[in-house]
Amino acid sequence: MTTEDNGAARRGVTPSQTVGPFFHYCLTPNAYGYAEVVTDDLLTEDAAGERIRIEGRVFDGDGQPITDAMIEIWQADGEGRYASPADTRVRPNTRFKGFGRSACNSEGGYRFTTVKPGSVPGPDGRAQAPHVNVGIFARGLLKRLFTRIYFAEEAANASDPILALVPEDARATLIARRRDGEPTYTFDIHLQGKNETVFFEA
Amino acid sequence: MKLAYPKESLSVHPPSLYPGYVSTVKRAPLRPLVVLPHTLSELAGPVYGHDTVRPEDTDLTRQHAGEPLGERIIVTGRVVDEDDRPVPNTLIEVWQANAAGRYIHVADQHDAPLDPNFSGAGRVVTDADGRYRLVSIKPGAYPWRNHQNAWRPAHIHFSLFGPSFLSRLVTQMYFPGDPLFAYDPIFQSIPDSAARERLISTFDLETTQPEWALGYRFDIVLRGRSATPFEEPHDD
Secondary structure: OOHHHOOOHHHOOOOOOOOOOOOHHHHOOHHHOOOOOOOOEOOOOOOOOOEEEEEEEEEOOOOOEOOOEEEEEEOOOOOOOOOOOOOOOOOOOOOOOOEEEEEOOOOOEEEEEEEOOOOEEOHHHOEEOOEEEEEEEEOOOOOOEEEEEEEOOOHHHHHOOOHHHOOHHHHHHHEEEEOOOOOEEEOOEEOOOOOOOOOEEO | OOEEOOHHHHHHOOOOOOOOOHHHOOOOOOOOOEEOOOOHHHHOOOOOOHHHOOHHHHEOOOOOOOOOOOOEEEEEEEEEOOOOOEOOOOEEEEEEOOOOOOOOOOOOOOOOOOOOOOOOEEEEEOOOOOEEEEEEEOOOOEEEOOOOOEEEOOEEEEEEOOOOOOOOEEEEEEOOOOOOHHHOHHHHOOOOHHHHHOOEOEEOOOOOEOOOEEEEEOOEEOOOEEOOHHHOOOOO
């Protein structure tokens, strides 16, 4: 081991830089004939939970669609289990990974096919309402933006410890609406402006 | 051992709004962020292991029939957490322009040649000691339309996972001595000059292979420190 091997951490965390406009051929490279590691289809046949779609559009401060953003989601399965070594409870015995990526299209639209997550543990042993963690990357974003998707019909939203931290008049920006007659949820993301989505610092 | 994620570490990152980088002006959130306690949803994260990477993914000069043009380079380093412990088995994704400063991306209109032998996308997974090694060619600088006569310093984009949702990082690696640093608002958006310098790889003669390729070191520190045991009584 050379001396340069040691002490990187003492200098501090590596700063973030923008993903830029040209990430697709590496991160969402289907159109480039490069194998995708992460896709917008999280479903596995053995995944526990209701099959759903989540889709929406991403807008800038002028209300214009953002066509070059990348959305990542991270979620538990239908029984509230994360496919992660950090989840030390009973782990899902399925291939469901719970992580997905979608590049916005020419209308600023993104979409995921997944299962509806179950409730997961929260602060002080209180349960959290079903939710999906969302990361947003784009040209003009020097660091990832972090928001959450909650589901409109969940009674548990009313007592969710995280939603309770969000100013009441802004909570609606975190709620996905279910379409009549189909298991599809709509969740638009406004980076700025009158309907600016709530973003978290964590 | 569980990890804690001190929020002070976030101060190293650029602000969301940095008007010198024009695209931030209409895209940066302007309302205060809501401070979130770290729950299992933030402390857990997906695992992408060695099965996701093929041999040609780690050598960007061997993805086509012929060899790409440009200065062959080896980029290597260690991924560690804030306690200097290795981050093993974590996926790194990289992408870059070719030696002429042109991306294969359909939206790149820079009047510089594409290289039929270079795509510029790669992947590698860190070993048990957090080390990674990639072979590529040195990317060229390229112009962009942020301001009059704007040029990006040569860089390689890095995307890393680490152990949790919170350790996820997308950044850019630069090359030592680039004269464009002073004029680049993306690089300059990092408030602390010492933190900025950490994105500049160092030339490394030990990594350099005689008669073949120049070596650069780029170590990466992801968020995460050891949690004290009494805070995490159920540690395994």
